[in-house]
Amino acid sequence: MIAATGIDLRLGASDVLSGARLCTRPGQVVGLIGPNGSGKSSLLRCLYGMLRPNRGAVLIDDKAIESMSQRSIARAIAVVAQDASADGIDITVGEFVLLGRHVHRGDHEGFTDDDCKVALDGLEMVDLSGFAERHLHEMSGGERQRVMIARCIAQQSPVILLDEPTNHLDVRYQHEVLTLVRQLKNDTIVVLHDLNLAGRYCDHLALLDRGSVVYQGQPDDVLRSDVLEPVYGIEVRRLADGQHPYLAFGPLAR
Amino acid sequence: MIVAIGLGPVWVTPPTVLRIIGHHTIGVPEIVSWARTDDAIIWEVRLPRVLLGAIVGTALGVAGVTLQALVRNPLAEPYILGVSSGGSTGAAAAILFGVGSGLGPESVSLMAFLGALGALALVLALARSTGRITPSRMIVAGVAVGYLLSATTSLLILFADSAEGARAVMFWLLGSLANADWSTLPIGYLGMGAGMVLVYWWRRRLDLLALGDETAMASGVDPGRTRMVLVVVVALCVGFAVSLSGGIGFVGLAAPHIARRIVGPIHRHLVPASAALGAIILVWADVAARMVLQPRELPIGVVTGVLGAPVLVALVRKLPHNN
Numbered sequence: 001m002i003a004a005t006g007i008d009l010r011l012g013a014s015d016v017l018s019g020a021r022l023c024t025r026p027g028q029v030v031g032l033i034g035p036n037g038s039g040k041s042s043l044l045r046c047l048y049g050m051l052r053p054n055r056g057a058v059l060i061d062d063k064a065i066e067s068m069s070q071r072s073i074a075r076a077i078a079v080v081a082q083d084a085s086a087d088g089i090d091i092t093v094g095e096f097v098l099l100g101r102h103v104h105r106g107d108h109e110g111f112t113d114d115d116c117k118v119a120l121d122g123l124e125m126v127d128l129s130g131f132a133e134r135h136l137h138e139m140s141g142g143e144r145q146r147v148m149i150a151r152c153i154a155q156q157s158p159v160i161l162l163d164e165p166t167n168h169l170d171v172r173y174q175h176e177v178l179t180l181v182r183q184l185k186n187d188t189i190v191v192l193h194d195l196n197l198a199g200r201y202c203d204h205l206a207l208l209d210r211g212s213v214v215y216q217g218q219p220d221d222v223l224r225s226d227v228l229e230p231v232y233g234i235e236v237r238r239l240a241d242g243q244h245p246y247l248a249f250g251p252l253a254r
Numbered sequence: 255m256i257v258a259i260g261l262g263p264v265w266v267t268p269p270t271v272l273r274i275i276g277h278h279t280i281g282v283p284e285i286v287s288w289a290r291t292d293d294a295i296i297w298e299v300r301l302p303r304v305l306l307g308a309i310v311g312t313a314l315g316v317a318g319v320t321l322q323a324l325v326r327n328p329l330a331e332p333y334i335l336g337v338s339s340g341g342s343t344g345a346a347a348a349i350l351f352g353v354g355s356g357l358g359p360e361s362v363s364l365m366a367f368l369g370a371l372g373a374l375a376l377v378l379a380l381a382r383s384t385g386r387i388t389p390s391r392m393i394v395a396g397v398a399v400g401y402l403l404s405a406t407t408s409l410l411i412l413f414a415d416s417a418e419g420a421r422a423v424m425f426w427l428l429g430s431l432a433n434a435d436w437s438t439l440p441i442g443y444l445g446m447g448a449g450m451v452l453v454y455w456w457r458r459r460l461d462l463l464a465l466g467d468e469t470a471m472a473s474g475v476d477p478g479r480t481r482m483v484l485v486v487v488v489a490l491c492v493g494f495a496v497s498l499s500g501g502i503g504f505v506g507l508a509a510p511h512i513a514r515r516i517v518g519p520i521h522r523h524l525v526p527a528s529a530a531l532g533a534i535i536l537v538w539a540d541v542a543a544r545m546v547l548q549p550r551e552l553p554i555g556v557v558t559g560v561l562g563a564p565v566l567v568a569l570v571r572k573l574p575h576n577n
Contacts (some may be wrong), residue, residue, distance in 0.1 A: 050471050074474030081468030089464040089519045099461055103474040108455050110522075155473070 001026070001187060002047050002077065002159055007056035009042055009211075016042045017053065017211040024159055024187035031202030031219075032191045035232050038208040040191045041082065044163050047189070048077045074103040078152035080145070080162040093139065093147050094132030097122050100154035115154075122153035126180060142173030149180060162190040166197060199223045199245045207231060220245055255308070259300045261541045263548040266292050266300075275301065298435075306434035306442065307540045308533040310499050311509070313446040313491045315532020318506030319513070319524055320453050320488050323460040324481050325389035332492045332506035335392075335485065336373045336399035341496035343403045343410070344369020346423045350414035360438060362426075363497040370493030373399055374486070387481050388467075428553030429502030431540050442498050449491035450529065453484065457521040460484075464519070503555050504562040505532050505539075511569050535562075 003023035009016045017039045024030060032040050045051040046058055049065055058065040060076045078100070100122070101115040123129050126146040131139070139147060145165055152160050162181065166174040174194070178201040181188060192198045198205055198219065205222040207215040209231045215222055222228075223245040225236040235250045260266040266274075274296045276282030317332035325334070332338070347353040348365035357364045380395035381387045407427075411420045453460075459480050462470040467477040495502075513527035536554070539561065543552045 045468075048472060050468060069474075070471065070476040071474035074472060077472070079468065079472030081466065081472055089461070090514075091461075091465075091519050095520055096465075099458070099465070099473060102458055102462065105458075107458060 002058065002060050002189075004043070004047055004058045005056055007043065007046055007053045007058070009039070009046060009051060009053045011042070011051075015211060017046070019056070019212050020208065021213055022047070022189070022206055024189060025204055026187055027185050028203035029182055029188045029190060029201060031198040031205045032189055032208060033193075033195060033198050033205055033222075034208030038231075039211045040208050041163050043208065044161055044189065044191055048079050048161060049073050050081075071103055074155070074157065076157055077159045077161060078155040078157040080148045080152060080160070080165050082163045082167075091136050092132065093123070093128065093134050093136055093150075094119065096136055096147060097132075097150045097154050100151040103155055103157075118156065119150075119154045122150035123147075125153055125184075126150045140173075141169050142176060145169060145173070145177050146180065149177070149184075153184065158187060160184065160186045160188045162188070164191050164193060166192065166194065195223060195228070195247055196244075199247070223247060255304060255537065258537050258541050259296060259304050262295070262300060262544050264292070264295055266296055271296055302434040302436055302439055303431045303540065304537055305439055306498060307431050307537040309439075309443055309446050310431070310495045310502065311505055311532035311534070311536030312529040313450065313495045313532070314502065314506035314536070315509035315513070315528035315530075316450045316453050316525060317488045317492050317495075318532070319510035319521070319528040320460065320484055321506075322510055323464040323521065324484055325393055326464060326466070327389070327393070328511070329507070330393075331504075332488070332495075333400070333501065333503065335396040335489050335492070336377050336403060337370045337489045337492045338496050338501040339400040339403035339407070340373025340376075341366040341370040341493060342423075342427050342501055343407045344372070345426050345497075345500070346407045346410045349422050349426065350410055350416065350419045363433075363438065366500075367493050367497035369403075370489070370496050373403055374489040374493070377489075378482075378485070387478060387485070389481075392481075392485065425553055426500045428555035429500035429558075430543075430551070430554055431499050431536075432551065433498070438498055442494055445494040446491045449487045450525075452487050454525050456480065456484065457525055460521040460525070461519075464521075499554075501555065502536065502558060504558040504566075505535050508558075508562045508566050509535055511566060515569060 001024050005021045007017050007020040020039065020043050022043060032044065034040050042051060046053050049070060060068065060073065065073060097119040098111055098115060101111055101118060105111060120129065120132065123132060126149050128143065128146055128150060136144065136147065165177050169177065174197060178197060181190060182201055202219055205217065205219050206213045207222055207227065214231065215227050225238060228236045233252060235252050237248045239246045239248055256268045256271050260268055260271045270292060273282055274293055278297050314332050321330040321332065321334060322328055344365040345362050348362040354361045354365040377395045377399050380398065381392045411423055459475050462473050462475050463477055463480065470477045509532040510528045513524055513531050517523040517527045539557045540554055543554045543557045546552055
């Protein structure tokens with residue numbers, strides 16, 4: 001379990017986060033939403049030690065993150081980061097997923113048969129068994145994102161953080177990836193831009209505005225025009241869609 | 255390697271080379287079948303030279319592959335850190351003005367090493383000035399320091415106003431294994447060998463850093479600290495290489511590229527392959543350097559450049575378009 005409280009973050013001359021708070025919920029998917037520049041990715045990066053907040057505390061299982069080594073943080077938290085395109089290296093899918101096992105092995109230790117099995121199981125869970133020998137750059141955007149998730153599965157960390165995992169994906173893959181995230185049943189935090197996807201796939205939403213979490217609750221409570229309009233500056237209309245809230249957007253009347 | 259030792263203005267057959275080495279190492283009895291001059295050429299000149307070529311080539315290959323992963327740029331090479339320019343400035347100051355002549359007979363090498371260390375310190379200070387070391391900051395700092403020190407070397411040559419001194423510095427700048435001797439080899443092997451062991455120890459960190467800082471961090475690797483340690487280690491290796499053999503270009507760029515084509519991108523295979531290829535390329539480039547215009551000797555940097563450029567262009571043309 002991760003809990004962040006009173007997070008202030010200053011990058012250069014700008015205050016990116018001020019008093020932000022967020023925590024995982026057991027077995028649930030928490031969606032982090034908010035306009036561009038509201039600090040979603042920065043808050044997520046504070047949670048796994050990529051950014052160190054100027055004030056406030058990030059606790060992983062009640063231990064302060066500063067007191068933990070990067071390796072023990074990674075044993076608790078797996079991340080699908082925004083830079084996770086693996087463009088710089090012409091690696092196979094199997095090799096990439098296997099690297100998720102690094103947290104469980106010393107620098108000098110080779111990977112064991114068990115590691116290989118865990119990696120292959122990860123690929124099977126994302127429906128990509130048989131793709132281990134394929135090169136990552138040959139995979140489509142949606143397949144690649146599933147490979148990233150397979151690496152998280154292979155890492156076997158109880159918490160998974162995902163930073164805009166549906167970016168650049170067509171609608172079918174967006175739904176596929178988020179369905180998969182739900183099936184994992186890990187404690188999950190996912191940054192999402194698309195509010196309708198957030199409403200459909202998250203158990204809990206945290207709305208971030210100018211560096212602070214201004215509203216938290218179940219999707220039904222957060223995805224309301226009176227909550228969203230002041231934050232996004234856009235007209236929000238809620239349409240009926242069975243069990244999930246469904247929103248339509250338009251410019252605010254002046 | 256044995257063949258490479260035999261090749262040169264005086265050809266010595268491989269069996270004779272082996273017997274001469276055996277005589278000096280495990281006490282194979284001396285036979286009249288080889289001349290005293292052959293013995294001196296092989297044991298005093300060629301063997302140290304080939305051994306130096308092998309370790310320098312290995313160090314440049316490993317340094318190249320490490321830096322390409324650290325800065326995530328396939329064009330990175332050992333001299334991107336400005337270390338060779340620092341070494342050149344140190345060597346030029348020693349050759350032209352006798353700076354550091356009190357350091358003993360190896361003052362040029364020592365001054366080159368000190369110059370390389372100075373350049374590294376400057377690059378790290380600039381690259382860290384606003385916190386952590388990032389790839390782009392490191393490249394800019396390395397290039398800036400490199401230009402500054404190259405300009406300093408040119409100024410030194412200009413002020414020294416000695417044609418002979420300028421020629422000596424030029425030969426040094428282009429690199430040569432001609433100064434190899436038994437006294438400096440152990441230091442080179444120890445210094446560069448230790449560095450390369452650490453790089454191989456951290457081979458998987460290189461895989462993860464090549465994938466991006468966030469991915470590395472999420473996999474339990476602190477990119478800032480790892481990069482810092484590896485940069486210092488690699489720069490020290492290159493500092494040793496530069497101080498013993500001048501600024502030999504291209505090996506550190508070409509060896510990792512060729513190795514990657516053969517064994518793929520995973521550093522468990524890529525680091526040893528780059529090391530082996532670096533050694534092979536440099537040893538044979540040195541054979542070419544002493545054979546092509548014999549009895550005159552070409553600077554080895556000229557050979558590696560002339561042979562390496564077409565090879566690299568051919569390799570890059572074969573890369574997949576989306577890579």
